[in-house]
Amino acid sequence: MRGAFAxxxxxxxxxxxxxxxxxxxxxxxxxxxxxxxxxxxxxxxxVAEQNMVGIATGLAEAGYIPFIYSIVTFAxxxxxxxxxxxxxxxxxxxxxxxxxxxxxxxxxxxxHYGLEDVGVMRVQPGITVIAPADHLQTETALRxxxxxxxxxxxxxxxxxxxxxxxxxxxFELGRAQLIAEGKDVLIVSMGSVASEAATAAxxxxxxxxxxxxxxxxxxxxxxxxxxAAILQKYRTVLTAEAHYGVGGIGSLVxxxxxxxxxECRVVRCAIDATPDGTTGSQAYIYARCGLSADALAERxxxxxGGVALCQAR
Amino acid sequence: MPASVLDLQGVLSSEKTRSGMQSSYxxxxxxxxxxxxxxxxxxxxxxxxxxxxxxxxxxxxxxLCVADILAALYGGVMHxxxxxxxxxxxxxxxxxxxxxALYAGLHLRGWISAEELNSFCGNxxxxxxxxxxxxxxxxxxxxxxxxxxxxxxxxxxxxxxxHSCRRVFVLLSDAELNEGSVWxxxxxxGHHRLSNLxxxxxxxxxxxxxxxxxVINLPRIKETWSAFGWNVSSVDxxxxxxxxxxxxxxxxxxxxxxxxxxxxxxxxxxxxxEGQIKWHYSPLSDSEYRTAMMEVGKTK
Numbered sequence: 086m087r088g089a090f091a092x093x094x095x096x097x098x099x100x101x102x103x104x105x106x107x108x109x110x111x112x113x114x115x116x117x118x119x120x121x122x123x124x125x126x127x128x129x130x131x132v133a134e135q136n137m138v139g140i141a142t143g144l145a146e147a148g149y150i151p152f153i154y155s156i157v158t159f160a161x162x163x164x165x166x167x168x169x170x171x172x173x174x175x176x177x178x179x180x181x182x183x184x185x186x187x188x189x190x191x192x193x194x195x196x197h198y199g200l201e202d203v204g205v206m207r208v209q210p211g212i213t214v215i216a217p218a219d220h221l222q223t224e225t226a227l228r229x230x231x232x233x234x235x236x237x238x239x240x241x242x243x244x245x246x247x248x249x250x251x252x253x254x255x256f257e258l259g260r261a262q263l264i265a266e267g268k269d270v271l272i273v274s275m276g277s278v279a280s281e282a283a284t285a286a287x288x289x290x291x292x293x294x295x296x297x298x299x300x301x302x303x304x305x306x307x308x309x310x311x312x313a314a315i316l317q318k319y320r321t322v323l324t325a326e327a328h329y330g331v332g333g334i335g336s337l338v339x340x341x342x343x344x345x346x347x348e349c350r351v352v353r354c355a356i357d358a359t360p361d362g363t364t365g366s367q368a369y370i371y372a373r374c375g376l377s378a379d380a381l382a383e384r385x386x387x388x389x390g391g392v393a394l395c396q397a398r
Numbered sequence: 399m400p401a402s403v404l405d406l407q408g409v410l411s412s413e414k415t416r417s418g419m420q421s422s423y424x425x426x427x428x429x430x431x432x433x434x435x436x437x438x439x440x441x442x443x444x445x446x447x448x449x450x451x452x453x454x455x456x457x458x459x460x461x462l463c464v465a466d467i468l469a470a471l472y473g474g475v476m477h478x479x480x481x482x483x484x485x486x487x488x489x490x491x492x493x494x495x496x497x498x499a500l501y502a503g504l505h506l507r508g509w510i511s512a513e514e515l516n517s518f519c520g521n522x523x524x525x526x527x528x529x530x531x532x533x534x535x536x537x538x539x540x541x542x543x544x545x546x547x548x549x550x551x552x553x554x555x556x557x558x559x560x561h562s563c564r565r566v567f568v569l570l571s572d573a574e575l576n577e578g579s580v581w582x583x584x585x586x587x588g589h590h591r592l593s594n595l596x597x598x599x600x601x602x603x604x605x606x607x608x609x610x611x612x613v614i615n616l617p618r619i620k621e622t623w624s625a626f627g628w629n630v631s632s633v634d635x636x637x638x639x640x641x642x643x644x645x646x647x648x649x650x651x652x653x654x655x656x657x658x659x660x661x662x663x664x665x666x667x668x669x670x671x672e673g674q675i676k677w678h679y680s681p682l683s684d685s686e687y688r689t690a691m692m693e694v695g696k697t698k
Binding site for chain 2 (some may be wrong): 126131133135137138140143146147174175267
């Protein structure tokens, strides 16, 4: 997704001189297309994320659209209060771009994971929060939102190859995208774990369970109407995210269920504990945390307690 | 990246305009004029005492000690003919708890009406204990220490890229230098030689819960700023003319960013507040108010 981001932003910047890119000393082998094309609108501020947000705030106040780039935790968490008091409070068009949401920096360890970023951003009413599922959706989402008013947080992955089947790069702010139909159970996913959800649906189909999959990339504004319309069709809904269980898609779906008075059980599949230091590949951690396709399918089967009990109404 | 990258020709012209009333004061801002008659430190101090008493709030000493700095800036140093002028100089009050001194300056400048000033710490007002950007002439909300210098650095970078002559002034407290984020901005501005950035440090030696020498001492602080590529000056923070003349002598068109270490006395102008930690927070009693008003009325 970071490659799609850099490529798309470079194309956009060719037509709009307000676009400015700042990095906190990250983006080697990713941001060069922009830096080479627009050296006067690119700056490496050094390993100083708070100052990066502050500078972006000053640039935005003067009319620029600054994008700040770093790994999720350094982009969103380290300078969080700067983001709150800067672009959010001032309603300025700063774009915070975090790469490596969830456990994508697997072997790098827990300091490099982004497990609460969507939650802490989503609690702020004044920032748009977008968590694309693959690189095609990243491009669409960026093109749809780069020049909107106010700040935006983009939670991106590193993967520029995987394509979530059925998504076809679709994105619309405040909407959700259905990528697989199904009548027995629904999985609502956020971020790149959508590909695991899609595979889980295929596995469930082989067991005779019809599983729908919904992708939510627009976390703020949330797709409340889309969610309410689909959630009411199911007795059991799973949510899937490489994020803590509080604050992300599991919370959002629970909010919609509660506020709309739906009779739907929500099973949150998420990172449910502080990392204990055990490291491994993303696939290993997904399996360990119940986010792999196999684990999601198994959880779905357990949750519905047998196909006969949970036919769609 | 080389520092010269940011010297490349900018691509924007600032189209931002600000609605707002014109100043009722006629101020000269040409070179040679340092302090205009409309804004004096004495008047700023009187407003601080009056408004803090009326509202029953503290942060009085923190405002009093920067009254002379604000008088110099708003009395003629800054080129700020109108809040609507996109090329006017910017001011960031990074030590946001001295907002009352800023409100006084904006009022004396004619940008805040008496009615607005009297809404200080009331309901439905922008004039709180810390400044909000919704207020005319306030570009950045502050109050969380350690953020103003970064905002100012971005504003200065934007001015350079846009080929604007506007300068960015930022007032920090000495205790604020405890914040690590300040040093991120110091390093960036020094490296990129943002000559249009002028930081003023209120060296009052106090902070909320002690004296700076006891909390976090700042040894060789001037040498440290200089080592990061800043042009360092020292001034008597209670001598308006000296502050104004020093800033007037700075080359803000090229070279290094500037920092003025302003030696100040916390609570300056009110004898029982000077150097007293208590007056970081405490509001005034009736008798203290009368004494304070008498003293600031006499302040030259």
